[in-house]
Amino acid sequence: ERRQRGGGGGSKHRCSRRLMGYTKRKAREAEAKEKASVKGGGEAGAESTPNVEVVGILSLDPRLHNIISYFNTILVFIGTLSVTLASHSLHFVDAIVCFCFVVHFARRTLESAYLHVYSRGRIAFIDWIVEYIYYWVFAAWLALSLPLSEEISTQPVQGLRLLGLCLWLLGEFGNFRSHMLLSQLRSSPALKKKIILPTGFLFDFVSSPHYFFEIMSWVGFALLTQFLCMYIFLALTTVILFSWGTKRHNRYKQIFGSRYPKERKAVIPFLI
Numbered sequence: 001e002r003r004q005r006g007g008g009g010g011s012k013h014r015c016s017r018r019l020m021g022y023t024k025r026k027a028r029e030a031e032a033k034e035k036a037s038v039k040g041g042g043e044a045g046a047e048s049t050p051n052v053e054v055v056g057i058l059s060l061d062p063r064l065h066n067i068i069s070y071f072n073t074i075l076v077f078i079g080t081l082s083v084t085l086a087s088h089s090l091h092f093v094d095a096i097v098c099f100c101f102v103v104h105f106a107r108r109t110l111e112s113a114y115l116h117v118y119s120r121g122r123i124a125f126i127d128w129i130v131e132y133i134y135y136w137v138f139a140a141w142l143a144l145s146l147p148l149s150e151e152i153s154t155q156p157v158q159g160l161r162l163l164g165l166c167l168w169l170l171g172e173f174g175n176f177r178s179h180m181l182l183s184q185l186r187s188s189p190a191l192k193k194k195i196i197l198p199t200g201f202l203f204d205f206v207s208s209p210h211y212f213f214e215i216m217s218w219v220g221f222a223l224l225t226q227f228l229c230m231y232i233f234l235a236l237t238t239v240i241l242f243s244w245g246t247k248r249h250n251r252y253k254q255i256f257g258s259r260y261p262k263e264r265k266a267v268i269p270f271l272i
Contacts, residue, residue: 058125059121059122059123059124059125060122060123060128061118061122061123062118062121062122062123063112063113063116063118065123065128065131066108066109066112066116067109067112067113068128068132069128069131069132069135070105070106070108070109070112070135071105071109072132072135072136073105073135073136073139074102074105074106074109074139076136076139076140076143077098077101077102077105077139077140077142077143078102078143080139080140080143080144081098081143081146081147084143084144084146084147085147087147088147089147090146090147093161093224094146094147096165096224097142097146097221097224097225098146100165100168100221100224101139101142101221103172104172104217104221107172107176111176111179115179115180115183116179116183117182117183117186134236138229138230138232138233141229142225142227142229142230145225145227145228145229157226160223160226161223161224161226163220163223164219164220164221164222164223164224164225165220165224166220167216167217167219167220167223168217168220168221168224169220170213170216170220171213171214171215171216171217171218171219171220172213172217173213174202174209174210174212174213174216175210175213175214175217177201177213178201178202178203178209178210178213179210181198181200181201181203182198182210185198195252195255197252197256197259197260202269204261204264205263205264205265205269205270206245206264206265206266206267206268206269207245207248207249207252207264207265207266207267208241208244208245208248208249208266208267211241211242211244211245211267212245212267212268212269214237214241215234215237215238215241215267218230218233218234218237218238219234221234222234241267242266242267242272245266245267246266246267248266249264249265249266249267
């Protein structure tokens, strides 16, 4: 009888230990999910990062993915433009458009290589192939549109082009500045995988100022070019960045709770 009682007690003890072990594992999994919950920027300073939680033979390192994406956008643009220029010439304003486009993606390539701090896994095949098609198709479309454009002499349109150039310059500066601040938050290895509340600059007003300035840059570029392809690109990019910015904003509020500033918006200061 004692042996039976002792055996029953031991069985209960083993069940209790298993239950405690299971509970601890679940707690660790929940904590790991919470730490990886902020999306829309797997690197601390990027305007976009697709889902990188899938690991497979065709997945890519996020740094390598961004470098390939941005640098080859320049190559596709220059390659397509060089072919079309064989029978057409560029106006002065169109040369400025080329300069702005190449500078933007050259900056993004250098930021991806040397500035951004990546904290998550690899880029799934479907995500990187869709992004490559997205950027490279629009780069080729823009290059094909440039030699066919005509000089516009009416003052209102020229005024919009000047406004567009100013918005582009401001957007490029703000985007780079935001990326710099995000990168500094994870300057040490101990902070690489921690979610830190950004402050300063436009971070006091929105959760994702780098998205706000990215949109501003493309608004300016669309006004500068006044091409259909760039208006379509602007519309699609705005939808994507607003989606990522809203997710990032909601995750910040979920993680930081009452500590997160109530007046801070998702993407556009004082509005959204």
